[in-house]
Amino acid sequence: MTTTLHGSAVIEFRGVGLTYPGPPAVHALHPCDLRIADGEFVTVVGPSGSGKSTLLNIAGLLDTPTQGQYLLNGIDTAALSATRLAALRGERIGFVFQAFHLLPHRSALENVELAMVYRAVPRPQRRARAAAVLERVGLAHRAAALPTQMSGGERQRVAVARALVGEPSLLLCDEPTGNLDSATSASLLELLDTLHRDGMTIVVITHDRQVAQHGQRTITIRDGVLHDSAHRSEAA
Amino acid sequence: MTKHRRGAAPERSRLAVRDLLSEAVAGMLQRPARSVLTALGTVLGVGAFIAVLGLTGTATSQIDHRFNSLTATEVSVTDVGPRNAAARDMSFPHNADARITRLNGALAAGVFWSVRLGPQQAVRAAPVGTANSVDARTQVIAASPGVWQASQARFVEGRAFDGFHETHHQAVAVIGSATAARLGITTLRTHPAVFIGDTAFTVIGILKDVERKPELLMSITVPRSVAERTWGAPTDEGAQMLISTRLGAAAQIADEAAVALRPDHPEYFKVTPPPDPRSLRTAVSDDLSQLFLLLAGVCLIIGAVGIANTTLVAVLERTGEIGLRRALGARGIHITLQFLTESAALGLVGGLVGTSIGTVVVVTVAAAKQWTPVIDPATLAVAPTLGLAAGLLAGMYPAWRASRIPPVEALRR
Numbered sequence: 001m002t003t004t005l006h007g008s009a010v011i012e013f014r015g016v017g018l019t020y021p022g023p024p025a026v027h028a029l030h031p032c033d034l035r036i037a038d039g040e041f042v043t044v045v046g047p048s049g050s051g052k053s054t055l056l057n058i059a060g061l062l063d064t065p066t067q068g069q070y071l072l073n074g075i076d077t078a079a080l081s082a083t084r085l086a087a088l089r090g091e092r093i094g095f096v097f098q099a100f101h102l103l104p105h106r107s108a109l110e111n112v113e114l115a116m117v118y119r120a121v122p123r124p125q126r127r128a129r130a131a132a133v134l135e136r137v138g139l140a141h142r143a144a145a146l147p148t149q150m151s152g153g154e155r156q157r158v159a160v161a162r163a164l165v166g167e168p169s170l171l172l173c174d175e176p177t178g179n180l181d182s183a184t185s186a187s188l189l190e191l192l193d194t195l196h197r198d199g200m201t202i203v204v205i206t207h208d209r210q211v212a213q214h215g216q217r218t219i220t221i222r223d224g225v226l227h228d229s230a231h232r233s234e235a236a
Numbered sequence: 237m238t239k240h241r242r243g244a245a246p247e248r249s250r251l252a253v254r255d256l257l258s259e260a261v262a263g264m265l266q267r268p269a270r271s272v273l274t275a276l277g278t279v280l281g282v283g284a285f286i287a288v289l290g291l292t293g294t295a296t297s298q299i300d301h302r303f304n305s306l307t308a309t310e311v312s313v314t315d316v317g318p319r320n321a322a323a324r325d326m327s328f329p330h331n332a333d334a335r336i337t338r339l340n341g342a343l344a345a346g347v348f349w350s351v352r353l354g355p356q357q358a359v360r361a362a363p364v365g366t367a368n369s370v371d372a373r374t375q376v377i378a379a380s381p382g383v384w385q386a387s388q389a390r391f392v393e394g395r396a397f398d399g400f401h402e403t404h405h406q407a408v409a410v411i412g413s414a415t416a417a418r419l420g421i422t423t424l425r426t427h428p429a430v431f432i433g434d435t436a437f438t439v440i441g442i443l444k445d446v447e448r449k450p451e452l453l454m455s456i457t458v459p460r461s462v463a464e465r466t467w468g469a470p471t472d473e474g475a476q477m478l479i480s481t482r483l484g485a486a487a488q489i490a491d492e493a494a495v496a497l498r499p500d501h502p503e504y505f506k507v508t509p510p511p512d513p514r515s516l517r518t519a520v521s522d523d524l525s526q527l528f529l530l531l532a533g534v535c536l537i538i539g540a541v542g543i544a545n546t547t548l549v550a551v552l553e554r555t556g557e558i559g560l561r562r563a564l565g566a567r568g569i570h571i572t573l574q575f576l577t578e579s580a581a582l583g584l585v586g587g588l589v590g591t592s593i594g595t596v597v598v599v600t601v602a603a604a605k606q607w608t609p610v611i612d613p614a615t616l617a618v619a620p621t622l623g624l625a626a627g628l629l630a631g632m633y634p635a636w637r638a639s640r641i642p643p644v645e646a647l648r649r
């Protein structure tokens with residue numbers, strides 16, 4: 001199934017699938033077509049083990065499909081070496097994980113900075129940009145705090161700041177509210193809404209129907225098969 | 237929001253050296269106690285390396301010092317001439333001492349040999365018939381007067397026999413202090429005598445110490461002329477000559493001694509010059525160094541294994557971090573370099589601390605022994621590099637393994 005939204009595609013799957021060789025062979029993701037346009041906010045829902053994370057890993061260039069062609073920003077990823085894939089991942093994709101994945105011995109500012117280390121951005125510039133993004137997510141006052149000194153909501157905001165600081169084309173969130181209470185979840189979703197309004201392309205994987213409602217479009221996945229996606233109006 | 241150019245692949249991700257180093261240091265400081273314990277193996281290995289080489293160098297230098305002051309100024313001459321009826325009984329002429337001391341560089345010279353006593357010729361403190369004072373252990377040595385100066389003898393009481401005693405066949409004896417005690421001689425005021433067989437020898441000196449030929453301390457020494465007249469020339473073992481020289485003259489004296497003694501038959505003598513100090517030093521250092529360097533090597537290997545083990549555990553513990561870094565654009569080589577730099581830095585720090593501790597050990601031991609500490613500067617330069625190399629080698633496998641973890645796998649943990 002292919003989206004009908006207009007605009008250039010950030011993610012474009014053409015018969016992309018992932019099968020782990022057996023015996024017995026496991027089809028983690030059945031071959032599918034998918035198009036996510038620039039500036040879209042898409043949610044992916046499905047039960048545990050349905051293939052949501054496989055979809056995100058392929059989209060995030062963390063895993064390689066065994067079938068089909070994946071174009072990210074119009075770039076055929078199959079044609080790229082591991083080195084170029086790493087660079088593409090670092091430059092174009094921001095990740096937000098359920099477990100935050102913050103380095104425990106680094107401050108919030110240093111955790112955000114880490115996203116620019118592999119792009120050889122000079123340290124003063126890194127510091128300035130990290131501080132600016134922390135301010136944007138409302139954590140300027142917690143820049144020096146260690147993750148262990150922060151609440152779950154604050155940690156996830158630091159993770160969002162780290163994902164944003166490299167100015168990616170795509171924000172991939174894997175169960176971003178999975179470890180947060182409902183009030184903190186609502187606050188984080190507001191932040192994602194704001195980013196979307198600013199033009200960021202966002203894909204959120206969730207098993208929470210309420211979270212799924214925040215997207216313009218929801219893709220359902222079950223047993224590795226993508227199902228009809230539902231479009232909502234901006235007002236919704 | 238930055239809009240990236242469609243269809244254009246980015247440049248390769250890069251990690252600046254400065255960032256690599258600061259990431260490695262941060263990795264080490266994450267768990268300071270563990271880092272200290274990890275580096276301990278290298279500290280011990282490199283410390284042992286420095287201590288071994290330093291102490292060996294210091295001890296060798298000390299050996300040199302002692303060697304120069306005593307051994308290097310000693311020449312021995314052994315009578316290897318024929319002993320048959322046609323030949324003379326002894327190759328050393330009667331004026332052998334004077335012949336040698338006339339050589340430039342010779343300080344003193346004396347001939348000596350062990351007297352072989354017959355079965356009825358035991359040493360006694362009293363005349364024949366007083367059975368309880370027999371001392372069968374005491375050796376009798378015949379010596380020319382020059383032996384006392386050549387052996388640097390010092391006396392508790394009395395004096396050495398001299399040319400007068402020698403020339404006039406005086407039956408006198410010099411005995412060691414231990415021998416004197418065994419024979420019950422406590423003072424020379426009573427003009428005590430010792431009896432060798434049925435000949436009485438007046439004791440004129442009790443030895444306190446000698447720098448050379450310590451057997452003199454355990455013996456009764458009588459003038460050469462008296463010994464020859466009483467027991468004849470030496471039989472089983474040939475006579476020997478001890479020559480004391482000035483520093484640096486020993487080799488020259490060794491060359492000239494045989495000819496000076498017997499210009500007609502220099503082949504009657506076997507001259508033994510002092511060993512070459514360089515070869516002696518090398519032999520001593522080699523023996524010590526090989527043994528202890530092996531020990532230091534074992535310590536270093538244990539240290540490296542410790543680093544390898546800890547780095548491997550760190551890789552397993554930090555798998556999530558590895559996944560995150562890969563998600564942020566790190567290449568496999570960046571992960572390898574990071575862990576390799578961490579282990580190398582641990583090795584280097586261990587090497588530096590080990591070098592310092594090893595140096596302190598050498599200086600402390602040398603100070604306690606009142607020696608001069610000797611450490612080759614090259615050793616000090618090489619030692620931290622050994623630590624670095626141990627760290628690098630130890631980190632290779634864990635770092636390679638870290639880079640092989642697929643990002644998806646890493647993020648799951």
